[in-house]
Amino acid sequence: MTLLSIKGLETFYGASQALFGVDLDVEEGEVVALMGRNGMGKTTTINSIFGLVRARSGAISFASKQVTSLRPHKIARLGLGLVPEGRRCFSNLTVLENLLAAARGNEWTVQKVGELFPRLNERRDQFANTLSGGEQQMLAIGRALMTNPSLLVLDEATEGLAPVIRQDIWAAIRKLKAAGQSILVVDKTLAELLPVADRCFVLEKGTTVFAGTPEQLTPALQDRYLGV
Incomplete structure (x- = not known):
């Protein structure tokens, strides 16, 4: 069952366009990695999902319900749980x-x-x-x-944390996955992210440029889209 579906998402901050056509989906029970260099639209995509910034066009559905026009608290009550960047x-x-x-x-x-x-x-x-x-x-x-939550969303799951703490966080994510928790996760540590992910989506300049399994995200593609 498709839990989250995003098609052709375009989002603006005022007159400045941040997303130019994001496509992404999460199936029930899977871990999906949302990837990309800094400033490519990952957090904006998450904020759009939760209604924290309003999508200008495209469609976002959660559990078969269109949520694009809903207010954030109503979206959260549908079964979305957010771990925001910066923890808060x-x-x-x-x-x-x-x-x-x-x-x-x-x-x-x-x-x-x-x-x-x-x-x-x-x-x-x-x-x-x-x-x-x-x-x-x-x-x-x-x-x-x-x-x-039916879907747990983690924005920058381990950014800025000490290595031993990162390992604790990833161990917890693996336990959640084993228990069947659906997860959408943003993180830059590929060595830890890719083994836990079932599928990956990569953003570049606000557009989905890759969708596939971790095995399909070859070193050449990693260097092209994720390398510094």
């Missing part, structure tokens, strides 16, 4: 309060998030702004999971 935890709330603030549904609980990220159990009474960057990322993922 509620700094004046504790770890526990951050998780409870997002709670919706029964599958994901504070206890289950703590099993996925044991560090959060140790920090549950600390304010979010006292956590390390890696712990805040774990909290942001846990908070998104507490909404019990």
Whole structure:
């Protein structure tokens, strides 16, 4: 079943066009990587999915429902969970309060998030702004999971994190995949991203230029579209 479908997406910031025709889809139960160099439209695509910036043309559907014209809170309630770039935890709330603030549904609980990220159990009474960057990322993922999303979207899943924390995040993503969680993930660490992805989409200058499996994204294509 196709969970998320984007066709011909064009998005503007004022008079400046950022997306020129993005095509992307996520099937139920798969992990999809959204890739591209900096400034190529990855975050704008995610913001368009969530209605944080309004698409000018094209179609976005989630669970067979057109969402292009919906407000962000209504889109989220359909079953989309976002871990935004920069984490954006509620700094004046504790770890526990951050998780409870997002709670919706029964599958994901504070206890289950703590099993996925044991560090959060140790920090549950600390304010979010006292956590390390890696712990805040774990909290942001846990908070998104507490909404019990059909599709989890991670924008820059491990950017700026220490290697040992990155490994913890990727281990959690692998566990979520094994449990059947649908995931759309943006990340630049190809060595860790490609093995967990079922399919990849690459953006260049706001357009989808590659769609296929990690095996089809050859070193030559990686160098062409993702190399520095």
